[in-house]
Amino acid sequence: MSALKKIAKKYFQYLYYFYSYLGNRLVLSFLLSVLVGVMDGFGLAMFIPLLQMVDNTGAAKTNTDGMGNMSFLPSLLEKVGLPLNLFVVLSIILIFFSLKGLMKFGEAYARVVYEQFFIRKIRMRNILGLSHFSFNNFINADIGRIQNTFSGEVEKVKQAYRYYFIALQYGIFVAVYVTMAFFSNPKFVSLVIVGGGATNLLFRFLQKKTKALSHKITVDSHVFQGLLIQKVAFFKYLKSTGLIHKYAEKLTKTNDQLHNAQRRSGMYGAILAAIREPVVILVVVMAIMIQVYYFHQGIAVIIFTLLLFYRALISLTGMQNYSNLFIGSAGSLENMTAFNDELKKGKEVTGTQPFEKFTDQVKLDHLSFSYKEHKILQDIVLTINKNETIAIVGESGSGKTTLINILTGLLKPTDGKLLIDNTDLSVYNTTTYQHRIGYITQEAVVFNDTIFNNVTFWDQPTPENIERFEQALRKASIYDFVMMQPLKKDALLGNNGINVSGGQKQRISIARELYKEVDFLFMDEATSALDSETESEIQENIEALKGKYTIVIIAHRLSTIKNADRIVLLNKGVISAVGNFDQLVQDSPIFSKMVQLQGF
Numbered sequence: 001m002s003a004l005k006k007i008a009k010k011y012f013q014y015l016y017y018f019y020s021y022l023g024n025r026l027v028l029s030f031l032l033s034v035l036v037g038v039m040d041g042f043g044l045a046m047f048i049p050l051l052q053m054v055d056n057t058g059a060a061k062t063n064t065d066g067m068g069n070m071s072f073l074p075s076l077l078e079k080v081g082l083p084l085n086l087f088v089v090l091s092i093i094l095i096f097f098s099l100k101g102l103m104k105f106g107e108a109y110a111r112v113v114y115e116q117f118f119i120r121k122i123r124m125r126n127i128l129g130l131s132h133f134s135f136n137n138f139i140n141a142d143i144g145r146i147q148n149t150f151s152g153e154v155e156k157v158k159q160a161y162r163y164y165f166i167a168l169q170y171g172i173f174v175a176v177y178v179t180m181a182f183f184s185n186p187k188f189v190s191l192v193i194v195g196g197g198a199t200n201l202l203f204r205f206l207q208k209k210t211k212a213l214s215h216k217i218t219v220d221s222h223v224f225q226g227l228l229i230q231k232v233a234f235f236k237y238l239k240s241t242g243l244i245h246k247y248a249e250k251l252t253k254t255n256d257q258l259h260n261a262q263r264r265s266g267m268y269g270a271i272l273a274a275i276r277e278p279v280v281i282l283v284v285v286m287a288i289m290i291q292v293y294y295f296h297q298g299i300a301v302i303i304f305t306l307l308l309f310y311r312a313l314i315s316l317t318g319m320q321n322y323s324n325l326f327i328g329s330a331g332s333l334e335n336m337t338a339f340n341d342e343l344k345k346g347k348e349v350t351g352t353q354p355f356e357k358f359t360d361q362v363k364l365d366h367l368s369f370s371y372k373e374h375k376i377l378q379d380i381v382l383t384i385n386k387n388e389t390i391a392i393v394g395e396s397g398s399g400k401t402t403l404i405n406i407l408t409g410l411l412k413p414t415d416g417k418l419l420i421d422n423t424d425l426s427v428y429n430t431t432t433y434q435h436r437i438g439y440i441t442q443e444a445v446v447f448n449d450t451i452f453n454n455v456t457f458w459d460q461p462t463p464e465n466i467e468r469f470e471q472a473l474r475k476a477s478i479y480d481f482v483m484m485q486p487l488k489k490d491a492l493l494g495n496n497g498i499n500v501s502g503g504q505k506q507r508i509s510i511a512r513e514l515y516k517e518v519d520f521l522f523m524d525e526a527t528s529a530l531d532s533e534t535e536s537e538i539q540e541n542i543e544a545l546k547g548k549y550t551i552v553i554i555a556h557r558l559s560t561i562k563n564a565d566r567i568v569l570l571n572k573g574v575i576s577a578v579g580n581f582d583q584l585v586q587d588s589p590i591f592s593k594m595v596q597l598q599g600f
């Protein structure tokens, strides 16, 4: 039983996979395919009396010996009272083939519709899966793989889907024709099936090879994509250091590997395509010889069976061609399945209560965080009051960014609690809490779109929204710059847009956060990438926001945080001092040394 289950699982796992997306639509497709085959078989069966009519030069009585057991069809007609004359036979043939055409239309159209449905669902699962993917899992994920799966792989899955269903359809035809042939002439068909089974071993061997290569191609594509993304991301660095050529060699090598595997996969495909027909014909020829010389049966008895076999042969060739094409792209399907599962498994855990508004205080209660065994934050005790400005300082690697990641709900504390207005953050639906957060980092987030869409995040340009937009621009001191652009708010930013400086990009990022109605502003080295003049200008903007938002700011340059209400000094994941600037200079030797080093 379990062995049978195993085989069924292996052969039907893909069918099951598609079923999980399509459900009963699959059954309808299946039925339509069966009907196409049956109508065709019936139509063909009616050619036999036709042929024999010609043989008997139009005699009224026809001989249906060549149909074997399928002669029930003409007998049935006679019983119903339809005489087997030329007109009736031709009409019946026409009716069967018209019905076949109708079924074929339904089947082909359903295939296209379901394909769209399937791909749409895959895309949705990916998009939603990534949205719910936890940050912790994201940073450990392979970005090249995500990128590749989202773009190229979806196309390949579409191909795989198409190949699978064409192969399946041919398979159904084979089954229908063979069943009909078996029904009309069991002995002959048994011979062919035994022979076919033997040759199948050869095909299986070649298919196994193709499948292994398909996996290799998918893995190599991920590596290649990953390398390519990094080449684009670090273009400036690679170019200015001359390392770009050495890096290109790495890319070339991976590319060569990829193409080599693709070429070999193509070769096996070509071999399969070439030997299939001769091998099948060999089997049929041998079966006919045994039938005639050994069993001493006439050719006439097998004429209809051969006709069906001819049909089955064409379908079999089609089925094998397409299943080979499918196997060549099955790697993508497996990758997609694994990817969906990973996204599902890596889903972030979130509470359900909607977060409305921050009113009182954030409390970090003996909070600790570790990556596996590596302790990053330890026993953090800190209260942040509403509309307070808190600065976090400490040397690189001391855990500042990690602390903000916890405050934004991206990472969950491993120990202790994070309380927002005395409620544990895990009680809230994380997204509703994050809606109240403005977040600005060193790399300004600028989308390839207009200034208006960048700031409003694609809100409608209603008069109220435009008013809010302009206010956000003013607060971020970027209003004049925007109004100087010929297209004003509709000027394009990003890759295809106007040339904006780092400081201007950063201001647009800030404007976006101010346009949103937020309670918190988190800034992680927001101005570190800017020159000190631009930094101090943006510094003034931030000063103006002080007391209006709850601000947590990480800054490398201490001048930036001189006016913070409180400064938290982190040292190797532990709070080593808290106080305002002057207090810390007095109380903390580490802080006063930092101040000295920066030349105050």
Ligand SMILES: Nc1ncnc2c1ncn2[C@@H]1O[C@H](COP(=O)(O)OP(=O)(O)O)[C@@H](O)[C@H]1O
Pocket: 139, 371, 374, 376, 394, 395, 396, 397, 398, 399, 400, 401, 402, 403
């Ligand atoms: N994804 C990660 N996996 C393991 N360790 C990490 C990861 N991200 C950061 N760390 C470690 O956590 C520590 C604190 O990092 P971070 O909070 O970014 O420091 P800071 O912002 O103060 O420079 C560092 O030692 C860093 O190596």
Ligand SMILES: [Mg+2]
Pocket: 400, 401, 402, 524
């Ligand atoms: Mg950091």
